[in-house]
Amino acid sequence: MSDTESWNGFESDPDNIETATELSIAKRHTHDQTDDQVQSILDVTATYKSSFFHMQLDRLIKDVSYSLDHSDFHISDIKNALESSSAIGPFSAKQAITYFHDHRISIPWSKHKPDDSENYSFQFLPPKLSVVGSYATSTLVNSSRHLIVIDIDAIMPSQLFSKKDVLDYRYYQKRAFYVASLALTLKQQNYSPMYDYLHGNLLQPILVVQLAIPTGPPITLRFLPAFSPETLHLKRIALDKPGIRIDLSGAEVSEPTPFYNASVLMDSARETHSAFLIKSIKSSSEFKDAMILGKVWLKQRLLDSGIAAGGFGSFEWAMIMAALIKNSHTSVSKTLMPGFSSYQLFKATLTFISTSDLSKTPLRFSSSDSTEFANTDLSEIEGPHLYDTSTGVDILYKMSEWSYSYLKYQAEISLSLLNDSRNDHFNALFVKRYYPSFVADLPFEIPQLSPISDPRYNSQALVQSMQYYRFVVRRIYRVITRGLTDRCRSVLILPSTTTSPWSVSRSSGFDENIPADFFVGIVLSSGNNEAPLFKGPLMEEEAAARSFRGFWGEKAELRRFADSTICEAVYWPISHGKSVLIEVLSYLFQRHFEIPLRGDGSLVFRLDNINYYLPEKPTSHHIVLSNFKSIWETFEKMARTLRDLDELPLSIRSILPSNSTSSFTCLKPVEPFGTLAETPVAEGYIVFESSSRWPDELVAIQKTKTAFLITIANLLTKENPSIKACLGLENQNQPAFNNSYLDIYTPEGFILRYRVYYDLEHMFHLRLVNLSGSATERHSAEKSLAEYQKIDNLISHTREAKALSYRFSSFCQTVRLFKYWLSSHFLSSQIPEPVIELLVMNIYLNPTDGHVPGRPSSGFLALLNFLARWNWHSDPVIVQSVNDEDPTPNTYWKNYSENRMKRNSAADSTSWFVVSSSHKPSTAVFTQNGPSRVIANRINSLAKAAVSMIESENDPNVEVLFHSSPSKFNIRVDLNPWNYSKKKKSEYKNLAAVKAYDLSVDANCQPHLQLFKELKFVYKESLIWFHNELKSDQFYALWNPAYLNIMNFKVLRAANTAPIDAKVLSSVTLNKEAIAEEVKRLGADIVNAVTIQNN
Known part of the structure; x- marks a missing residue:
C-alpha cells in the first residue's frame, strides 16, 4: 500500500x-x-x-478523501507499453552492464553486486501489471504537497528465476536488472523514469514515473517488482532461517x-x-x-x-x-x-x-x-x-x-x-x-555518523541489519534507554538525509558511507529527571552487575542505600548549573560512539539553550531551587514562631502563603540579605481563630488588622531581638481595602511579608454590594469584592502552584522561563502573575497533545505553541486538574458565556481573554481587568513568530526568542540612575564579611516601580505602559488605539486633547507633546528624558 x-x-x-x-x-x-x-x-x-x-x-x-477520475487513460497507456515490451537478454552480469551503458542507463545494484564468475544469467520478459496500495483500496487522501502516488506491482515471469535464487542476494541482483529493463522500456516510450528505494530499503530499488494531469494534481506511478509465490522456494527464507550463507568476510552465516x-x-x-x-x-x-x-x-x-x-x-x-x-x-x-x-x-x-x-x-x-x-x-x-x-x-x-x-x-x-x-x-x-523540535523534551543532534568510522559495523552486523541506518539507530536507542532507564518514556530518531528519486543514469541514489547527522528527541517522564543518582542492579546479581559496569565504565560504583541494600550505581555530581541529563548523554555517547564531549563533533543540544535564559544570581552562574526551598523553610519556621506567641488576643489558626516566592515560581532570584529592591519577599496571610469580637464594618476590620500586626511586631521583636519587623501601609485612599502589612527580616537573611485574612470579610463585601444605592457606590463595592476574591483565590492558587512544583520537577522553571519571555518583551507588567502561572498549569495538567513536559525548555515551547494557536477571543482557558472529581461544568460555561457577552457588548472592555481554574472558577477574577486586546494580540503574534521560527529553521537562534526591539513603542521614558540596588559597603574592612540587612529608606524604596504604577493609573485611558521587570532604566508606552482617531470635544475626557484646527474646536486629537511633558513632570528627578517615537 x-x-x-x-x-x-x-x-x-x-x-x-x-x-x-x-x-x-x-x-x-x-x-x-x-x-x-x-x-x-x-x-x-x-x-x-x-x-x-x-x-x-x-x-x-x-x-x-480523494478519488481519481481522469487518470485511467494515462495508466493504461503505460500498462500497454510495458506489457507489450520486447524481451532483453539473456546476459551475463558484465554483458548486462555494457548493454544498459549503451542506453545511458545504470543498473541499480545494491552493494552486493553480482560476480562475473557466477554462472547465472539476467533476462527481461514483459511483466504482468497489477494495481495495489491506496488506489486499489480507494483510500487515497489529499496531500498538502498535492502529490498522489499509485503503486503498481510489476509481476516478473517465473521463468526468469530458479528456485535457489532466494539465497545470497541472487534475487535482488535479478530484480535490479529487471528495474533497469523497465526504465529502458519507458524511456523508449518518451517517459522520464527515475529510480527510488521502496520505503528507503536499499535492497529494493523501484521505478518512478511522474504524470502531469491537467485536471488535477500530478500523479506519481511507482512500479514495484514482484513475483508469484510459486516462483521461488520461499520456505528456505522463512524468518527464522538464514537467507545468506556466506557474509562479505567469507564466514558462514548460521x-x-x-x-x-x-x-x-x-x-x-x-x-x-x-x-x-x-x-x-x-x-x-x-x-x-x-x-x-x-x-x-x-x-x-x-x-x-x-x-x-x-x-x-x-x-x-x-x-x-x-x-x-x-x-x-x-x-x-x-x-x-x-x-x-x-x-x-x-x-x-x-x-x-x-x-x-x-x-x-x-x-x-x-x-x-x-x-x-x-x-x-x-x-x-x-x-x-x-x-x-x-x-x-x-x-x-x-x-x-x-x-x-x-x-x-x-x-x-x-x-x-x-x-x-x-x-x-x-x-x-x-x-x-x-514537528520534531516540539515532540521531544530533550532534542539533540548526533553529528557525522558513518559505517566507515564505526568498527562495530562489521560483516556480521551488515548481514543482520542490511543497512547502516538500521544498525546505528538500534545502538542509539539502546544506549539512551539503558542510560536514562525510567526517565525516558520514548525516543524519536530521524536521519538528516533520506533516500529520494534519482536519475536512471546512476546506479545508486544514496551513499550510506557519507557521514550523516541524526536528530534524536527524547520524551521524558514528568518526575525528577535531573536526579544525580542512577541506580543499578544488586551486588549479588553478578552478571547484571558486570554488565552495568561494562556499560558505565569508570563511573560505576557500589553504594549502600537507605534500605541497607548494596547496589551498583552512578552518581553524577551537580556542578555549574549544568544539566545532569545532558552530561550523562554526552558521556555515554563519548564512551559508546567515540563522540567528543566538547567542541567540534560533539552532541548538539540547540534548544536546550533556552534553559539558560533564566535570570542569573549575582553570586552564581545559574539559579537552582536551593534558595527557594531555604526561604520556604524560613517561612514555615516563622509560622511556628508566630503561633507560639502567647500574648496575642486571638490564637493563630493558620498562616497561608500567597505569592510566587512560596511556590518557587518568582522570576527574580531570592538572595539572602538582599534589599526589597533586589530580592522578592515571601508573602503570606495570617488567619486567626474565629471570634465574635471582630467588628462588623469593613473600615473597622481593616484597622483591627493593623492593630494585630502592630501587636505581632512588638511581641516578635521582644522575644527575638535578632528579628527586625517593619509595618507597611497600602491602599490608603481605599479604606475598605486591606491597608497594612508586616515585613519581617529573619536571621536567615530573608524578608517575609504578612497580612491578616478574615474569612467572614467576604460576607461584608457582599452586603455592601447589595446595599449600594447609586451606580458609583455599587461599582466601588463590586471592586472591593473583586479585590477580596483575588486574595481568596491567590491563597488557593499559591497552594496549588507549590504542589505542582513538587509534582512536576520542571514546572517552576517553565513558569520562570515564561515570565522571563514576557518580561523580555515588556509584557509582564500587563498580565497578572497568577494568570501567567495558570497558563503554564494548563500545559502540565491539561496538555493539548496529552504529553506532560519533562523539561523547562519543552514546557516553554509547548506553551508558546498553545498561545500561537489559542483562539482567545472565544475560548477560555479552564485549568482542569486531573484530581478534580467535580469539574463544575455549569459554572464553567456560565463564566464563559458571561465574559464573552461582556467583551462583545463593550468596545472599551479591558478583559479580552479568560483564564480560570475548574475547581475554583472564581479565579477568572484575575483576568477581570486585563489583559487588554492590544496585549492579547501582541502575545499571540509573538508566540506565532517564535513557533514559526523553530518549525522552519534547522538551527534556530533561541536568543531571538528573548529579544524585542523598543523602537516599536510610541513613548520611551529614560530613568535616572538610582542607588536603591546598591548595598552599603562596610566602613571597616574587618567587618566586610558580616552579613546584615540594610534597612535604610534609600535601600528599600523602589521609586521606579511606584512611578510606573502611578503612570499606569493616571494615563490608563490614553496610554498602555510597558517595562522589563529585570531592568529598571526605561519605561515604554503605546498610544491607546481608541484615542488615535479624531474625536469630538468632551469636557470630562480622560486624556489630554487639543483641537486639530484652531477654527474647528469641536474636533480634537491626543495632545501627545503635552502628555510627554506631563510624564516628565510627574517623574521629577526619577525621569531623565521622555521621547516620542513612531509618532
Missing part, C-alpha cells in the same frame, strides 16, 4: 479548520444542584462532545536474516495483502474510513512506512485492523469487530497498540486460506511482530525499537485524549502537525 502520498498534514493555521459554537448548558450555581443534577449535566456534556466529535470525524474523512528474508517475501505478498484488505473493506462498511483516520493520525506524528520514518504507516495500520478483525472470528478476545464504526475501529486499534507488546507476544494471522509458514519460530527475532502465516511476511519488519516505542507512546496519549469526554481534542488528534 502506498504511504508516500498519503498525508502530509494540515496547514498549521487553525483557521483552516471549522470549529463549533460552544454549548452553554447551565445557568445555576453548583451549590444549588444535587449530585444527580451535576452528573446529568456531565452526561449531557459528554454526549454533546461525543456527537460533535463524530461530526468532526465525518467532515475530516470527507475533506481528505543466524537468521529476518530483514533480508522479509524483503524478498514482501515482493511475493503484495497482491495477497491487497486482496486481504479489499476483503476486509467489504466485510466492514467502516473499515475504509478507519484506514483514512489512521493514515492522518500517523502522518501528523511523523510516522510512515519508510524505514527512516519508523516503518509503520497506513499499510501497517490497515493490516493490524484487518488481522484483528480476522482473528475475532476464531479468538475469544474480540478486539475489533466488523460491525464497529470507524471511530470504534480507530480507538480499538489504538488500544491494542498501546496495551499489547508485540515484541514478546506476536500477533499471528493468515491473509489467505494457506498457513504454510505457521511453524516459523519468532522467539529469537528482535522487534515487534505482526506475522502473516500465509505469506511468511512480518508486516512490521521495517520497524525499529525506537519507532515501536514511539508508536506505543503516541497511541497511549492519544487514547487518553479520546477518553477525555470533557474537552474537544479533535485538533490535537488529527489536525496539529507534530
Whole structure:
C-alpha cells in the first residue's frame, strides 16, 4: 500500500479548520444542584462532545478523501507499453552492464553486486501489471504537497528465476536488472523514469514515473517488482532461517536474516495483502474510513512506512485492523469487530497498540486460506511482530525499537485524549502537525555518523541489519534507554538525509558511507529527571552487575542505600548549573560512539539553550531551587514562631502563603540579605481563630488588622531581638481595602511579608454590594469584592502552584522561563502573575497533545505553541486538574458565556481573554481587568513568530526568542540612575564579611516601580505602559488605539486633547507633546528624558 502520498498534514493555521459554537448548558450555581443534577449535566456534556466529535470525524474523512477520475487513460497507456515490451537478454552480469551503458542507463545494484564468475544469467520478459496500495483500496487522501502516488506491482515471469535464487542476494541482483529493463522500456516510450528505494530499503530499488494531469494534481506511478509465490522456494527464507550463507568476510552465516528474508517475501505478498484488505473493506462498511483516520493520525506524528520514518504507516495500520478483525472470528478476545464504526475501529486499534507488546507476544494471522509458514519460530527475532502465516511476511519488519516505542507512546496519549469526554481534542488528534523540535523534551543532534568510522559495523552486523541506518539507530536507542532507564518514556530518531528519486543514469541514489547527522528527541517522564543518582542492579546479581559496569565504565560504583541494600550505581555530581541529563548523554555517547564531549563533533543540544535564559544570581552562574526551598523553610519556621506567641488576643489558626516566592515560581532570584529592591519577599496571610469580637464594618476590620500586626511586631521583636519587623501601609485612599502589612527580616537573611485574612470579610463585601444605592457606590463595592476574591483565590492558587512544583520537577522553571519571555518583551507588567502561572498549569495538567513536559525548555515551547494557536477571543482557558472529581461544568460555561457577552457588548472592555481554574472558577477574577486586546494580540503574534521560527529553521537562534526591539513603542521614558540596588559597603574592612540587612529608606524604596504604577493609573485611558521587570532604566508606552482617531470635544475626557484646527474646536486629537511633558513632570528627578517615537 502506498504511504508516500498519503498525508502530509494540515496547514498549521487553525483557521483552516471549522470549529463549533460552544454549548452553554447551565445557568445555576453548583451549590444549588444535587449530585444527580451535576452528573446529568456531565452526561449531557459528554454526549454533546461525543456527537460533535463524530461530526468532526465525518467532515475530516470527507475533506481528505480523494478519488481519481481522469487518470485511467494515462495508466493504461503505460500498462500497454510495458506489457507489450520486447524481451532483453539473456546476459551475463558484465554483458548486462555494457548493454544498459549503451542506453545511458545504470543498473541499480545494491552493494552486493553480482560476480562475473557466477554462472547465472539476467533476462527481461514483459511483466504482468497489477494495481495495489491506496488506489486499489480507494483510500487515497489529499496531500498538502498535492502529490498522489499509485503503486503498481510489476509481476516478473517465473521463468526468469530458479528456485535457489532466494539465497545470497541472487534475487535482488535479478530484480535490479529487471528495474533497469523497465526504465529502458519507458524511456523508449518518451517517459522520464527515475529510480527510488521502496520505503528507503536499499535492497529494493523501484521505478518512478511522474504524470502531469491537467485536471488535477500530478500523479506519481511507482512500479514495484514482484513475483508469484510459486516462483521461488520461499520456505528456505522463512524468518527464522538464514537467507545468506556466506557474509562479505567469507564466514558462514548460521543466524537468521529476518530483514533480508522479509524483503524478498514482501515482493511475493503484495497482491495477497491487497486482496486481504479489499476483503476486509467489504466485510466492514467502516473499515475504509478507519484506514483514512489512521493514515492522518500517523502522518501528523511523523510516522510512515519508510524505514527512516519508523516503518509503520497506513499499510501497517490497515493490516493490524484487518488481522484483528480476522482473528475475532476464531479468538475469544474480540478486539475489533466488523460491525464497529470507524471511530470504534480507530480507538480499538489504538488500544491494542498501546496495551499489547508485540515484541514478546506476536500477533499471528493468515491473509489467505494457506498457513504454510505457521511453524516459523519468532522467539529469537528482535522487534515487534505482526506475522502473516500465509505469506511468511512480518508486516512490521521495517520497524525499529525506537519507532515501536514511539508508536506505543503516541497511541497511549492519544487514547487518553479520546477518553477525555470533557474537552474537544479533535485538533490535537488529527489536525496539529507534530514537528520534531516540539515532540521531544530533550532534542539533540548526533553529528557525522558513518559505517566507515564505526568498527562495530562489521560483516556480521551488515548481514543482520542490511543497512547502516538500521544498525546505528538500534545502538542509539539502546544506549539512551539503558542510560536514562525510567526517565525516558520514548525516543524519536530521524536521519538528516533520506533516500529520494534519482536519475536512471546512476546506479545508486544514496551513499550510506557519507557521514550523516541524526536528530534524536527524547520524551521524558514528568518526575525528577535531573536526579544525580542512577541506580543499578544488586551486588549479588553478578552478571547484571558486570554488565552495568561494562556499560558505565569508570563511573560505576557500589553504594549502600537507605534500605541497607548494596547496589551498583552512578552518581553524577551537580556542578555549574549544568544539566545532569545532558552530561550523562554526552558521556555515554563519548564512551559508546567515540563522540567528543566538547567542541567540534560533539552532541548538539540547540534548544536546550533556552534553559539558560533564566535570570542569573549575582553570586552564581545559574539559579537552582536551593534558595527557594531555604526561604520556604524560613517561612514555615516563622509560622511556628508566630503561633507560639502567647500574648496575642486571638490564637493563630493558620498562616497561608500567597505569592510566587512560596511556590518557587518568582522570576527574580531570592538572595539572602538582599534589599526589597533586589530580592522578592515571601508573602503570606495570617488567619486567626474565629471570634465574635471582630467588628462588623469593613473600615473597622481593616484597622483591627493593623492593630494585630502592630501587636505581632512588638511581641516578635521582644522575644527575638535578632528579628527586625517593619509595618507597611497600602491602599490608603481605599479604606475598605486591606491597608497594612508586616515585613519581617529573619536571621536567615530573608524578608517575609504578612497580612491578616478574615474569612467572614467576604460576607461584608457582599452586603455592601447589595446595599449600594447609586451606580458609583455599587461599582466601588463590586471592586472591593473583586479585590477580596483575588486574595481568596491567590491563597488557593499559591497552594496549588507549590504542589505542582513538587509534582512536576520542571514546572517552576517553565513558569520562570515564561515570565522571563514576557518580561523580555515588556509584557509582564500587563498580565497578572497568577494568570501567567495558570497558563503554564494548563500545559502540565491539561496538555493539548496529552504529553506532560519533562523539561523547562519543552514546557516553554509547548506553551508558546498553545498561545500561537489559542483562539482567545472565544475560548477560555479552564485549568482542569486531573484530581478534580467535580469539574463544575455549569459554572464553567456560565463564566464563559458571561465574559464573552461582556467583551462583545463593550468596545472599551479591558478583559479580552479568560483564564480560570475548574475547581475554583472564581479565579477568572484575575483576568477581570486585563489583559487588554492590544496585549492579547501582541502575545499571540509573538508566540506565532517564535513557533514559526523553530518549525522552519534547522538551527534556530533561541536568543531571538528573548529579544524585542523598543523602537516599536510610541513613548520611551529614560530613568535616572538610582542607588536603591546598591548595598552599603562596610566602613571597616574587618567587618566586610558580616552579613546584615540594610534597612535604610534609600535601600528599600523602589521609586521606579511606584512611578510606573502611578503612570499606569493616571494615563490608563490614553496610554498602555510597558517595562522589563529585570531592568529598571526605561519605561515604554503605546498610544491607546481608541484615542488615535479624531474625536469630538468632551469636557470630562480622560486624556489630554487639543483641537486639530484652531477654527474647528469641536474636533480634537491626543495632545501627545503635552502628555510627554506631563510624564516628565510627574517623574521629577526619577525621569531623565521622555521621547516620542513612531509618532
